């Protein structure tokens with residue numbers, strides 16, 4: 001794990017009061033020992049106002065505000081930035097290893113395009129009837145997601161460290177995939193079969209999720225939240 005920084009920029013995360021795409025960022029900061037102001041919108045109107053006044057560069061959250069001046073959108077960019085400022089081994093300095101981390105991050109984005117479109121249809125300019133969503137869900141569970149998960153399963157089996165990009169310690173890619181597997185998947189009963197949600201056919205992915213949530217800093221984060 002990374003060395004604790006003697007001094008760090010001030011970091012404020014803007015997101016909804018849900019886990020979603022914000023959770024990997026919150027957990028990453030907890031893991032790296034970065035202090036984060038975890039700002040959660042009180043309601044959707046607050047988000048809409050920031051979108052309307054141009055505060056959100058791409059009209060989306062998560063947004064990370066650094067030193068009250070710089071705004072970083074896009075969760076993968078935020079995680080890479082955090083990993084770089086945290087130092088240690090959290091973002092590899094070797095370009096090839098860094099590219100592996102980047103590829104696994106991009107792969108996460110690709111893998112979840114289908115479910116995201118099926119969930120937020122109109123936002124993507126696609127209107128789907130209930131029966132069309134059901135059809136998409138069947139295809140996602142039977143073919144699309146298993147194909148994507150199989151590639152992560154293979155990477156984990158080949159990894160000497162147990163982390164997806166074969167990094168010494170968990171990289172940003174592990175945070176986003178672990179949150180997808182451990183946080184997002186179990187809640188999506190409209191889209192995915194129980195077997196897929198349980199990762200039944202993917203033992204290495206399952207073991208990875210367990211390993212991730214057992215990281216002392218991650219476990220401590222949830223203990224603090226419960227307490």
Ligand SMILES: N[C@@H](CCC(=O)N[C@@H](CS)C(=O)NCC(=O)O)C(=O)O
Nearest residue numbers: 020021059060061062073074075076
């Ligand atoms: N690729 C972006 C996706 C961000 C995204 O989809 N954010 C959603 C919330 S999870 C959002 O801001 N939606 C706008 C809306 O609800 O109008 C990322 O990873 O940060």
